[in-house]
Amino acid sequence: MNIIDELEWRGAINQQTDEEGLRELAKQKKIGVYCGIDATGASMHIGHLIPFMILKRFQLSGHNPVILIGGATGSIGDPSGKSEERVLQTEEQVQHNAESITKQMRKLFQAGESESNIRLTNNLDWTKELTLLEFLREYGKNFNVNTMLAKDIVASRLEVGISFTEFSYQILQSMDFLHLYKHEDVQVQIGGADQWGNITAGLELIRKKEGADAKAFGLTIPLMLKSDGTKFGKTAGGAVWLDPELTTPYEFYQFWVNQDDRDVVKYLKYFTFLNKENIDVLAEKVLTEPHKREAQKTLAAEMTKFVHGEEELQIALKITEALFTGDVKKLTADEIAQGFKNMPTFEASTEEQDLVTWLVDLGIEPSRRQSREDIKNGAISINGDKITELDFVVKAENSFDKRFIIVRRGKKKYFLVKLVSKND
Incomplete structure (x- = not known):
């Protein structure tokens, strides 16, 4: 052609x-x-x-x-x-x-x-x-x-x-x-x-x-517009940068994977190097199996690999899977920093503290009563592990490289806690 x-x-x-x-x-x-x-x-x-x-x-x-x-x-x-x-x-x-x-x-x-x-x-x-x-x-x-x-x-x-x-x-x-x-x-x-x-x-x-x-x-x-008439490439957080220090590869991947069904085939044609046969197959899946979002996942993978390389794509996929399943234990501290960059973030000292009080002091829980109730009901996870013991003690050695602790409340609400020593 x-x-x-x-x-x-x-x-x-x-x-x-x-x-x-x-x-x-x-x-x-x-x-x-x-x-x-x-x-x-x-x-x-x-x-x-x-x-x-x-x-x-x-x-x-x-x-x-x-x-x-x-x-x-x-x-x-x-x-x-x-x-x-x-x-x-x-x-x-x-x-x-x-x-x-x-x-x-x-x-x-x-x-x-x-x-x-x-x-x-x-x-x-x-x-x-x-x-x-x-x-x-x-x-x-x-x-x-x-x-x-x-x-x-x-x-x-x-x-x-x-x-x-x-x-x-x-x-x-x-x-x-x-x-x-x-x-x-x-x-x-x-x-x-x-x-x-x-x-x-x-x-x-x-x-x-x-x-x-x-x-x-x-x-x-052509001027690239989304199906809703707005300009392509902007998010609530601003521009999507190619510099990984400004937009992490995980954020970059998520931008593409979250594209609207009405736009994804157009973007596959424009931004990927897939041939017509492959794109036609993905276009059909948008119509017949939109819930699987296979076209969006392909678009995100192709673009992340093109801009950041295969290694960074695999890290983005690893973070995505960990957040979806809640199994964050497999992530490294650097991957935590990338994947949780825009999560609600708090700072805590490296000193040991009981979990009930710690959650309240940080502002993750509104009261000790609510904190105890959520712990007893299994609604609180620390670094991917569900905690139900009211006497659980938060320790720096149980963190990611003594840098981060991940708190999950319920199924989807994540919080990033950065550990800060008294000397910092």
Whole structure:
């Protein structure tokens, strides 16, 4: 299947500048394709991942993907649809962000491995020595202000105002496309639906500089919305990050496994590398056996493995099973820290204390009477063991690595207790 046909089946194409021309080019040769991300943060979130899944598909189809890290464009900021200007970051922060994102990209695209054909670039490399006069004469002269004002992303900001810095962003991104076309044999730029104006501006610059017959193409992806009309990738806790320090692999897995039945097949097509036959089988199971959530589990496993690797996937599955069954004894302290990150959390000293009083002092139980009643009724578990003795003593040596104690009240209510010594 031609890569363009596959992208259409997966629902991954919003607009193309020349559909037939790009399809024909993909038949004739391995094409250079690029997608960029500005170094405005130290980690990508899954919203950033959306266009790079398309770039990954080009890589797997044998084409030549180029990742552009926006060290230059990230220092000024893309004029987003928001009314306020971006806060400019320091050069040091942008450099740190670029290094962090580059590391994430190398992992996702297996850059540096023997069969990898990925190239990573930073647009700061070809802009940092550019003088103001060179910028105006070589590039600014090719841009009509009226045309720039008509671009959707700029037009949406005219009422509230836009600085010259952000207004000039599309010139810098156009310069990127031109540079990669001339020096990296790149013919295609991929971007989100909101990048259409920037992409077409780049194509116009290429044709002015390289001739009207220059073979360059633009492709945008649809805006990813959930079935309820809200934007994909956001949770009550905020963005879902690729950095495991910001969003743990367990949290990452849970995000995907909790997707709505109405959305999961769309996400399987878009985010996984499963073929049509496998996805069709899972789509049928969504209809006939929705309670098993097999499609969601497959989606979660594929995405967690892709972003974090097989080892972290197995840890996420282990934590999930432990929480479902209540058998938390098999978990390590580090797995406890990951799986219980967002559970109600309390601190307690490492000194021994009777369980009845301990639960009340922490605030897990409202009174000693209720505490005793729940213990006698078998409603309290400590580290996975049901406790029914009223004289049970909580000891640090019975904890997870003298760091955590897990309390479960009833079947589903978990509490994380962090042990703190008097010297801490």
